Amino acid sequence: MAIQRVASKWAKTQVLLQNQQVSPYIPLTQKYTRATLGNMLENTPLVYIKPDRGTYGNGVMNVQRHGEPDAPAGEQPAECSPHTGVEYTLRYGIRSETYANLDALHQAIHRHTRGKFYIIQQGIVTLKYEERQFDLRILTQRTPYRNWETTGIIGRVAAKDMIITNYHGGGSVRLLNELLEGNVSPEEAPHLERKLYELGVATAQQLQTKFPGIKEIGLDVAIDEQLNPWILEVNTLPAIFPFKKFFKDKSIYRRIERYAINYGRLPGRSKRRGSY
Numbered sequence: 001m002a003i004q005r006v007a008s009k010w011a012k013t014q015v016l017l018q019n020q021q022v023s024p025y026i027p028l029t030q031k032y033t034r035a036t037l038g039n040m041l042e043n044t045p046l047v048y049i050k051p052d053r054g055t056y057g058n059g060v061m062n063v064q065r066h067g068e069p070d071a072p073a074g075e076q077p078a079e080c081s082p083h084t085g086v087e088y089t090l091r092y093g094i095r096s097e098t099y100a101n102l103d104a105l106h107q108a109i110h111r112h113t114r115g116k117f118y119i120i121q122q123g124i125v126t127l128k129y130e131e132r133q134f135d136l137r138i139l140t141q142r143t144p145y146r147n148w149e150t151t152g153i154i155g156r157v158a159a160k161d162m163i164i165t166n167y168h169g170g171g172s173v174r175l176l177n178e179l180l181e182g183n184v185s186p187e188e189a190p191h192l193e194r195k196l197y198e199l200g201v202a203t204a205q206q207l208q209t210k211f212p213g214i215k216e217i218g219l220d221v222a223i224d225e226q227l228n229p230w231i232l233e234v235n236t237l238p239a240i241f242p243f244k245k246f247f248k249d250k251s252i253y254r255r256i257e258r259y260a261i262n263y264g265r266l267p268g269r270s271k272r273r274g275s276y
């Protein structure tokens, strides 16, 4: 049977929210509209806006609110004008533009989205490595014993001043340990790592309830400054090559490859003549 792939970030998010073990790790996510833009920015100073079926970081934007949001109508102190001091910076690729009100901001976003299906998500202020934001890619695979196993985690560091960590957006790959050092105490690091491995497995199990043909997932997970992990998205066609090139310990990739061959993602190695 073909390996099932699910492109819609919205569909995957709805399934994950139904599981109590996973839902605490999902940032607030809504369909993008002018109204959800306003509501979200009232409650959180950073939001991400991304195409429902995007990949490689294409089309991803964020908005940073500067200053306190307007009080809801009717609760404004009389002497205070509605837009006192609030500004919004929209970032897209390496461009950044500032708007004085939500209508102007929405118009600018609309020039990119053109009314297509985008989601808006609470932005995570991630840990930094050399002043760059980073997140993690957790690879979880179906094993030949028909259970799920997290087989590798790599760190991905954004290029300077970029809002995405994707390789196609100039991001680079680092070892998890290297990224946690300086951010997490040596006592806490193993605890956090174990949590990430388990989060991969719980996420796969939950997705499988609605998408029974999935065999491998790649979670994009950000860690905030309080060391809470957040699932930014789950890929059902995760890249495998970064794991091949990256680890000195070749046994990690060999296992990833073995599982991937078993469920048919990678072609089997042709048997060498005469060998048993």
Ligand SMILES: Nc1ncnc2c1ncn2[C@@H]1O[C@H](COP(=O)(O)OP(=O)(O)O)[C@@H](O)[C@H]1O
Residues within 6 Å of the ligand: 027, 048, 050, 054, 055, 056, 057, 058, 060, 121, 122, 123, 124, 125, 126, 135, 163, 164, 165, 166, 220, 222, 232, 233
């Ligand atoms: N809610 C968020 N908070 C912080 N960073 C985010 C958020 N959503 C996305 N990002 C950044 O943008 C990148 C691309 O977003 P993602 O949802 O993974 O879309 P894609 O499918 O294009 O990879 C992420 O790897 C991360 O660096």
Ligand SMILES: [Mg+2]
Residues within 6 Å of the ligand: 056, 057, 220, 233
């Ligand atoms: Mg991604």
